[in-house]
Amino acid sequence: MDLKDLYRDVILDHNKSPRNRGDLPPPARAAQGHNPLCGDQLTVYALMDGDILKDVRFEGSGCAISVASASLMSEAVKGKSKAEIATLFHAIHDLLTRADAPTPVQLGKLAALSGVREFPARVKCASLCWHTLNQALAGADTPITTE
Amino acid sequence: MTRNANSNLSAQMAKWRSDFPVLQQNINGHPLVYLDNGASSQRPLAVIEAERHYASHLHSNVHRGVHSLSALATDAFEGARESVRRFLNARSTREIIFTRGTTESINLVAQSYGGSQLRAGDEILITTLEHHSNIVPWQMACKAAGATLKVAAINRRGELDLASFKALLSPRTRLVATSHVSNALGSVLPVAQIVALAHAQGVPVLLDGAQAIPHLSIDVQALDCDFYVFSGHKLYGPDGIGVLYGRESLLEAMPPWQGGGDMILTVSFTETTYNQLPYKFEAGTPHISGAIGLGAAIDYVTQIGLKNIAEWEQHLLHHATAQLSTIEGLTIIGTAEDKASLVSFTVDGIHPHDLGTILDQSGIAIRTGHHCAMPVMQFFGLPATARASFAFYNTMDEIDQLVTAVRSAQHLFR
Incomplete structure (x- = not known):
């Protein structure tokens, strides 16, 4: 296994210069994600305009995989409808967990995360932001954890 | 020490290393470099x-x-208890209770001793350096009794602040519970002073020896501690077995913890009389094979000699500290004067989990995360560190490989 499969240039770039990092004031919704195994903490802010995610930000600390995943996610979901985001979520889930996942053409830059599935211990790092975004979209207040 | 004596010790340790089948394999295409002994040896x-x-x-x-078989099994099991007694220099095997591990030993004391002794307004005193397993059981016991958990401070080197400890030791303190060696930083705590200060006020002391037991000779009579707890799997023994040493007079006064077979003398539906020590605290069929494995581990360690082990491990620690310090952007967390053989560190721009994954691809196993010591991490304002913890079977060459791998990680993340 080559480490460059996991740490592709896109991932390293988004880790070093995360896009959409920061917070959004209300009425944006906020949700917190926590990975108790590694201590990663993530807050995702989602500003809705009807059914459309008008703006999204995230803040928190984490490894390169979790920061890059959140950054890539923020670029991918901005301006999308809830249904489109749900489709992306399922595609990402397959990408991270299924070796036989169909070539994710519609994923664009998110496909850079495909190397993660070769490192099972790191799948949660990449998926935490997506679960947290779902929580924010659902408007629930309970912090979500990977456990 | 002279270069000759050093290479002598190195050769001796290399010989012992060949006794470990796990260390003879490749991981991810590289010879395993196992530097996670603090988690499990x-x-x-x-x-x-x-x-x-x-x-x-x-x-x-x-x-x-x-x-006959039951007699043979009993002899082997009780023989292991005697090995533990000798290893700790306890007065009697009545003071040696087998448990599942350090965590269960602490829970036993927290619930039996704490449960029977703690009253509203009382205090338990611990330190900032504790592993979660020496925090949470006391929080639970304090909550049940309406007592308060007090926490002695540490300094930036990761050493206990004795002034803070003294200040918090009060007439309301019912027990002091402290680690002997910090699992997150490696600091050796001044346990002799802790015991003396606590005893001067009539307060018993529990020492969490999980991280000390593979590195230091323990003499519970010399330490004069009241409880000493450790796990077999950090002492080259099996997992699922651990020890609670307790001063006999305290154990006698404590109520049983769990009920069941083996811990009773007679049972009727109206009354049960409890077995004598140590069986009073060993309800149910114990982990017999685990205890026997632990006995064998103690014999093995005794053969090598803890003095030799400590001497070699200190060489490894000094080499690792010196070599890691040459890496730009690397910060060692925990620089206590008296340290066991582990190094906790961070590298600028690389999260410990990424470092852990990258090192693993070179066959190097380290621990990354909060080390079940989140208050220590909070003290240093860090979410996590990387931790390399050394055993006597580690080599100078393995430390050099660690250093090279950290530099490669920096190159990858450049």
Whole structure:
């Protein structure tokens, strides 16, 4: 296994210069994600305009995989409808967990995360932001954890 | 020490290393460099063989049957208890309770001693350096009794602030519980002073020896501690077995913890009389093979000599500290003057989990995360660190490989 499969240039770039990092004031919704195994903490802010995610930000600390995943996610979901985001979520889930996942053409830059599935211990790092975004979209207040 | 004496010790340790089958394999295409001994150490053939021999020839339940196998199993099990007693220099095997591990030993004391002694307004005193397993059981006991948990401070080097400890030791303190060696930083705590200060006020002391037991000679009579707890799997023994040493007078006064077989003398539906020590605290069939494996581990460690082990590990620690310090952007967390053989560190721009994954691809196993010591991490304002923890079977060359791998990680993340 080559480490460059996991740490592709896109991932390293988004880790070093995360896009959409920061917070959004209300009425944006906020949700917190926590990975108790590694201590990663993530807050995702989602500003809705009807059914459309008008703006999204995230803040928190984490490894390169979790920061890059959140950054890539923020670029991918901005301006999308809830249904489109749900489709992306399922595609990402397959990408991270299924070796036989169909070539994710519609994923664009998110496909850079495909190397993660070769490192099972790191799948949660990449998926935490997506679960947290779902929580924010659902408007629930309970912090979500990977456990 | 002279170069010759050093290479002598190195050769001796290399010989012992060959007793560990786990260390003879490749991980991710590279010879395993196992630097996660603080989490769990590996087992020598002597331990593996002792458990296999027990399962193949001696297994039966202990303290029960009149048949020969039960007697053989009981002898082997009680023989292991005697090995533990000798290893800790306890006065009597009545003071040696087998548990599942350090965590269960602490829970036993927190619930039995704490449960019977703690009243509203009382205090338990711990330190900032504790592992979660020496925090949470006391929080639970304090909550049940309406007591308060007090926490002695540490300094930036990761050493206990004795002034803070003294200030918090009060007439309301019912017990002091502190680690002997910090699992997150490696700091050796001044346990002699802690015990003396606490005893001067009539307060008993529990020492969490999970991280000390593989590195330091423990003499519970010299330490004069009231409870000493440790796990077998950090001492080259099996997992699932641990020890609670307790001063006999305290154990006698404590109520049983769990009820069941083995811990009773007579049972009726109206009244039960409890067994004598140590069986009063060993309800149910114990982990017999685990205890026997632990006994074998103690014999093995005794053969090498803890003095030799400590001496070699200190060489490893000094080499690792010196070499890691040459890496730009690397910060060692925990620089206590008296340290056991582990190094906790961070590298600028690389999260410990990424470092852990990258090192693993070179066959190097380290621990990354909060080390079940989140208050320590909070003190240093860090979410996590990387931790390399050394055993006597580690080599200078393995430390050089660690250093090279950290530099490669920096190159990758450049």
